[in-house]
Amino acid sequence: MGSEGCVVPGAFSLEYGEFWLSAQHQQSEQLAKSVAFLKGVPILLKPENFKQRGRAVTDLNNVIMSTLQVIDCIFQLEKLSITYNDVKELRETLANARKDILVNVFWCIITTVACATNITLLTSDEGNSHDLVQYAQKITIILNKLKQKLKICKEEIEKLQTYMKLKQLFQIPTEIMEVMKILIFFKHNAETTIFDGSTKKLVRVDILRTKNVLLFISSLEISEDYIARLRPIYDFTKDNNEYKIVWIPIVEKWTKDLQHKFETLRAKMPWYTVGQAGAHIAGIKYIKEDWNFNGKPMLVVLNTKSQLQHFNALRMIWIWGCQAFPFTQEKEEQLLLSLQDTWFSALMDGINTKLFKWMKDDYIFFYGGDSVGTNQFKEKATALINDEIIKESKISIELYPVEKNANDDGGDDSFSTFWSAIETMFHIKVISKQIDDVIKQVQKLLSYKDDKSGWAVLVQGRKLVAIGAGSTMYTVLEQYHTWNQQETLTIENFGQVFNQQHGTAVKETGHVCSCFSIPGATGSTLEAMVCYECGNVMEAFFSYKCCHDKKKAPLIT
Template sequence: MLGLVNKVASVIHHPHSPFAKSDKKILDDIYTTHVHADDSFDDDSLFIIVESILKRATQTVDKIVQGTQVHVEDIEEQTPKANFSVPLCTLKGISCEMQCKPPGEEIAHETTLAILHKLSKYSWEAKASLTLAAFAMEFGEFWLLAELRESNHLARSIAILKRLPVLLKPSQLHKRRQAILELNNLIKATLEVITCIDQFNKISIYDLKDVPELSGTLDHVPVDVYWAIMTVVACATKITLLTSDEDKEFDLSPYSQKIHFVLNKLKTQLTICRARIEFIENYKKLKKLFRTPTEIMEIFKGLLFTKDNVQPLVDCSTKQTVSIEILRRKNVLFFISSLDITDDDISILKPVHEFTKKDNQYKIVWIPIVEQWTDELRKKFEILKNKMPWYTVQYSGPIAGIKFIKEEWNFKGKPLLVVMNPQGKVEHTNALHMIRVWGVKAFPFTETIEKELSSDSHGGIHSIVVDGIHPSVPSYIRDNKYIFFYGGKDNEWIQQFTKKATALANDPILKEAKIYIELVCVGKGSEGEDDHGILGRFWTGIESLFLTKVHKHVDPIGQEIQKLVSYKNESGWVLLTKGSTLLVTGHGISALKVVEDFEKWREHVKEKGFEFCFKAYYGKVIQAGRPCCRLDIPGSTGKVPESMKCPDCHRSMETFISYKCCHIDGPTAHH
C-alpha cells in the first residue's frame, strides 16, 4: 500500500520532491542527522503541555472561524512533572528554522533536515514533540491573542504586531475560512500522529516475541517522525502566508493526504498491538489467579471475557441464554476445542453429562477456540452447538484467555477437557483421554483417580477392546480366554498371521491343556477392506490410554501400550490378552515368527504355561533382529514428555520433529 502511494506521488510531484521518495531514501536522508537518543529528556511532560496548547488552540480556531455552533469537547487535564524544565533555547532554535520560509516541498524537506540536525541527540519521539512544541508556542499565542484582543489592551497591541487583524478582518476571514479550517484539521491530525508515536513508545516495553506487530512499526517510526515534522513546517509556512497581505497559494493537500495515511496506518497497528497486549496482560492476570485459590466464577470470567464484555452462557439443550452465575460453587468441565471436532468427540462426553447432571454439582461448558470468526465459522458453530446438551458461550471475537489456554494447558488443536473444582483449582488439565478409556468409571475425573485406574492389572485395555471391535469379544473376556488382537497395513501379513495363528489355536496340545485361543482381526471387513470407524475408535482409545500413562512412572502395562502405539503404522502388530489382562504386544514380523516356530516351543507349554512360553520365545526373536521402536505422538495432543525410554531396549529415545499431512485443514482446492 505504501509503495502504491509513493508511486502515485512520483507521478504527481517533481522527481526531487520528498513525496516522490521511497521510505528507504528518506531513511537514508534522516539517519545522517541522528547521533544518539538522550533518554534523560522528559518527553512526556513536554507532550502534556503541547497537547493542552494545541487542543485548546484548535478549538478556539473552530469557534472563531465557524461560530458558536461548533462542538467543544472536554479536554482532560494532565500535569507535567513539577521539576520539568522547558528547553526554551532549543524551542526557539526550531522556531527560527520554521519562520518565514517560502512555500515549497523541497524547502520544507530541507527545513525538516535542519531541524533534525539541531535535535540529533534526542530520541525520535522527542524530536517530534520538540518540533510540535516550537510550533505550539507560536500557534497557541496567536489564537490566545485572538480571544483576548477585544477585552485586553495588551493583547490587542501584541496582536497587531503578530498581524492578527490582517487575518481576522471579516472580509479576509470569509475569504480564507476554508484554508484556515484545512490548516486547523491538519494540525489536529499531526498531533494525533505524534500521540500515536508516543503510545508506541510506551508499549515498546513489551517483548517483540509477544507483540511481533511492534517490530515493523517501531522500525518505521523515524520515517513517520520525518513526515510529522515536515507537516508542522508546512503548517508554519501556511500561517505566515495567511497573515500576510499577499495572496500566495500554498496547497497543503499533499501533506494532508500523507499525514492521514500515516495516521490511519498507526491507528490500525496500535489497535492490533493493544489487542495483543490485552491478551498478554490477561495471561499474567490468569497465572496470578491460578496461583491463589479463588471462586471459580472469577477464573471463568478471566478465562473467557475482557473486563467490560461478560457474556451469558447458552444452554445448548434449550437454546436459552442463562447467567454465568449457574457456575458459582460448581465443579466445571471445560470442553476446549476448535470447530474441527467430530460427532465422536461430542458423544464421548454425553454419558458424562447424563451422569453428572443428577446432583447438579458438575457443569460442562464448551469453549470453542476461534482466532477470527467468519460467517462460515458461525454457521459451523451453530451446527455443533445443536449437537450438544451442555453449555457454551456466544462470541464475537477470540476469548480473553486464549494465550493461557495454549501455553499453560497446551491446547494445540485437539480437544481438551479441563476439570476445575469450585475453588478454581485445576484437578486435571485434560481428562478426555481417561474418559475415552474408562468412561464415567473415571468420575470425578481427577489426576488421583487416573493414577488409580491406570495402575490396575487390566491397564484400561478392557474398555478399548470391548468397544465395538467384534461382537464375540465380551464373551471371550468373560471366559478368560487368550485373545490375539491383530492388524496392520499389510494384508499379506494379516493373511499369514491368521493362517498360522489359527493352526496354533487348534493344536491338540493346547486343546488337551484346556488353553483356548481366539483370534480377532481389528478393523478388517469380510472382503479384507479397512473399517475406518472401528480402527479410528481402537487407535484413539489406545493413544488415549498411552497418554494417561506417559507422564507417570512407566509400569509393564505402560511399556506394552507404548510399544503398541509405536507399531500403529507398521505392516503388522499383535496384542495378546488373557481375558482383559494385557500380556504382551508384538511387532508383526516378530510375532509371526513366534507363531510360525510354535513347534520349537510347544513342548514347554504344559510345564510352563502358554503365556510364559510365548513371551520367552518372543523375547529371543526380538533380540535377534528387531530394530528399536519409533514413536509418533501427535503434537496437537498437548504436552509431550521431554524424554522417553525405548520400551524394547530401555535406552533414552532420540527426539525428532516430523510433519505429516492428515488433511486437517479440509480438502484442497484444485485449479
C-alpha cells in the same frame, strides 16, 4: 519525539488556535471578531470570502486534526516504551511498534509547516492555498498504522497483566467465577456472558459460581468425535448440576470461514461456550504456557476454588468414559491400578462398546498391518478356527481386523481410532510414572505399528493373553499342528499354551529393539523411556506431521 518534533507543533498550535477560532465562528461572536482583527485575519470575517475559502479551511482543519492524533499516538507509544522497558516479554512488540517513529515525526513536522504556510495564504488578500492532499493521505496512512500498533501493544500488555494475575490467583483458593472472568474476558469487555448451548441463549458467567468446571480447550480444527465423547459426560453431569463443561475456542486470527465454522461447532454443543465469533480469549498466554496447550484438544478440570484437578481429563474419558468421574488425577491413578491385564479390553470398549458384552470368555485375535501380512494372518487364523480339535474342544475364537477405511468415504476408520487409543494409554502411563508390565506391553504394540509383518493381540474375555509382531504370531499359527500334539487343548489352557509357543518363537527369532514415534502430549512432558527388550535408555524425538484428513480419528494426548 525529538526537540524539533515538540517545538514545531507547539509554536504552530498558538497560531492555528487563533486562526480556527476566527474562521469557525465568523461573525457570531464578538470575541472571535476582535481576535481576528488583532491577529490579521479580518479577511475571513467577510461572508463572501469565508464562503470562497471555506472548503480550504475545512480541509486544513482535517489535516491538522489527523496530525495531532498522530502526535498523540507517538507520545502514547513512547510512554508505553518507557513504562515497560524492563519487561522482556514486551520488548519485541514495543520495538516493532516504534521502529518508524522518526519517519512519522518527520512527516508531522513537514505537514505542520505546510499547514502553517496555508494559514498565511488563506489570511492574505490573494486567498490562494497549497494543495494538502499528499500530506493528508500520508498522515492518514501513518495514523491508521499507529492506531493498529497501539492496539497490538495494549492487547499484549493486557495479556501479560492477565497472565500474571492468573499465576497469582491459581496459587491460592479463589472462587471459580472470579478466575473465569479474568481467564476469558479482557478488561474492556462490558458484558461477561457465555453461550448456553442447551437454550441457545447468553447467560452471565456468574452461573458458574460454586461449580466444578471442565474447560474444553481446542482450536476449531477438531473432529466431531470429541463432541460425541463429551456428550455422555454432559448428560451424566447435567442432573448432578455441580459440574459444568465450558468450551474455550482458541483462534489466533479470525476469518469469515472460521467464524462460520465456530458457529457450526457451537450449534452441536449442548454445554457452555466462551465468546462470540471473532472474540479473543484474555488468558491465552496462561493456557498455552502453564497448561501447555499446543493446538490439540484438552479438558482442564478445576474445582469450585479454581484448584487444578487434572491437566487433561480427555485421556481418562477416552478410555473410561463416565467411569472416570469426577475426572481427577487421583481417580485416574486408581483406574490405572485396576487395569493390569484388562487394559487392552478397556481401550477396545471405547472403540466398540458391544464387543466384550457378547464375547464373554471367548478368544479374540485383534490384528492389523499391510494387506499382505493381514491376509496371511487371517488365512492361518481362520484355519485354526475351523480345526476339528479346536471345534471339539469348544474353543471359540473370533477375528477382529483393525483396518484403514478402504472406501475413503469418510466412514469409520478403526485403524486411526485404535492407534489413537493406544497412544492415549501410553501418555497416561508415562505421565503417571507407572512403569509396569502395562506400559511395556503398550510400548511393544506401538513398536509394531509400522512393522511390515503387522501385529496381533490375543485376548480371552477381557484378559490380555499375548502381544506380538505379525511374523511371530503367524509362526505360532503355522506350527499349530506341531504344538497341539504336545498338550490337550481346552478353553482354559489354550491361551496359556499359545503364549508359551509365542515366547518360544520370539526367542528363536531374536529380539528386535523397540522403535516408535509418539506425538507430544498436551498438558505434560514425556519422560525418558527404556527399551523393553535390551533395557537401554531410548533416544527421544518428536515427529511432526500435518494432518488435515477429516476421516482421521482424534488423538487424545
